[in-house]
């Protein structure tokens with residue numbers, strides 16, 4: 001099949017979060033399965049400054065009432081996949097993908113509506129007729145709408161698949177601030193109180209709608225778990241499915257990981273202790289392999305559970321435990337974590353930054369990985385943790401529930417889980433994990449190994465996407 005990914009981030013090229021992991025791994029898995037895959041993404045400043053890419057064809061022109069957009073299409077051969085970049089400096093030659101360090105760009109609705117239109121124009125310019133255009137999150141959610149209203153027959157046999165990676169980000173914008181869309185002939189049906197909701201447009205117009213775990217697909221049908229979208233999603237229930245993300249075991253493998261001071265595998269976990277010492281040294285904590293070390297790497301947002309992590313830090317510090325948190329995001333969370341680090345320099349460090357090296361070192365060097373999310377469409381770090389013999393402590397939501405087995409199921413257990421989104425429930429769960437570490441070292445080791453043998457492959461995910469694409473066409 002000819003499949004085009006319209007996506008805003010791809011690991012290795014540009015990344016702010018888990019979307020990029022999927023943006024790399026899924027196209028590569030489909031390509032490996034013999035499918036014809038291309039990617040179209042924005043030519044961000046970071047990319048323009050790193051790669052000096054040539055154009056793929058003449059400058060393109062898009063007309064909208066009252067506005068003319070001239071843009072270039074650049075291209076790169078990347079792991080045997082053609083990646084096309086929409087080069088429109090007014091919208092993408094900026095620091096940050098969606099925001100300057102502090103605030104979302106006010107014209108994000110216009111930037112990414114234009115990008116969706118530019119993807120379709122790019123395919124026309126390249127005479128590339130896909131069977132499926134696979135769109136991801138609000139950034140490309142307008143594309144299925146534009147595709148279904150496209151005139152002229154070029155996309156007659158092209159279908160769209162829309163994947164929700166995070167339903168909390170919906171792209172709600174005033175239509176008047178989106179010159180690219182505001183005069184579109186059918187747009188009024190999408191305007192409510194002067195606003196459009198880009199995610200809703202993707203849900204309504206895509207041929208098939210997916211999300212990134214079976215459990216989150218179920219949650220999206222409920223009032224509580226849908227971020228206000230359940231009525232729309234219930235309408236599309238027959239076309240909605242959840243396909244679990246995979247783990248890229250070429251990149252996340254403790255036996256070959258070049259970021260680590262030592263490599264290890266499930267048969268010989270000894271060198272994991274060297275990684276723990278390496279992490280303790282790098283994070284400025286006392287080097288001591290007997291004290292349990294809890295790690296966390298994430299965007300600092302409410303989604304990741306900081307509403308109940310911050311209130312328990314003082315209680316947690318009363319235990320013999322070390323904690324390392326790596327992340328960027330909400331300035332208030334940053335300040336609180338920083339203050340706590342200053343008060344407990346021998347137990348806690350907060351690294352305020354985006355560091356792939358740190359992410360790998362935490363996965364390898366920690367004993368436990370904390371992921372107590374408020375909601376979690378799939379979650380990737382818990383899968384990386386399992387692969388590294390680092391026991392996940394997670395909340396039983398979304399994809400976390402699909403990938404971690406709680407310790408109460410002792411024969412199959414791979415981690416620790418709690419349900420209630422409260423500081424008390426989280427603290428109880430962490431205490432349960434610490435007790436297990438101290439009192440059951442053999443079972444702890446068995447749990448580590450069980451996790452390391454668990455597999456969530458991108459190949460399995462790609463097979464499911466492929467049959468979905470086939471059902472769409």
Ligand SMILES: Nc1ncnc2c1ncn2[C@@H]1O[C@H](COP(=O)(O)OP(=O)(O)O[C@H]2O[C@H](CO)[C@@H](O)[C@H](O)[C@H]2O)[C@@H](O)[C@H]1O
Pocket residue numbers: 016017018019021022165166212245297298299326327328353354355356359376377378379380381399
């Ligand atoms: N400071 C930092 N330094 C280095 N690396 C960092 C980092 N902060 C985050 N990362 C990396 O970014 C990725 C985060 O992936 P997640 O799936 O955990 O979350 P995210 O919420 O961004 O993704 C959304 O999309 C993905 C993909 O579908 C879903 O799994 C998820 O549930 C959904 O919320 C991981 O590769 C992690 O290591």
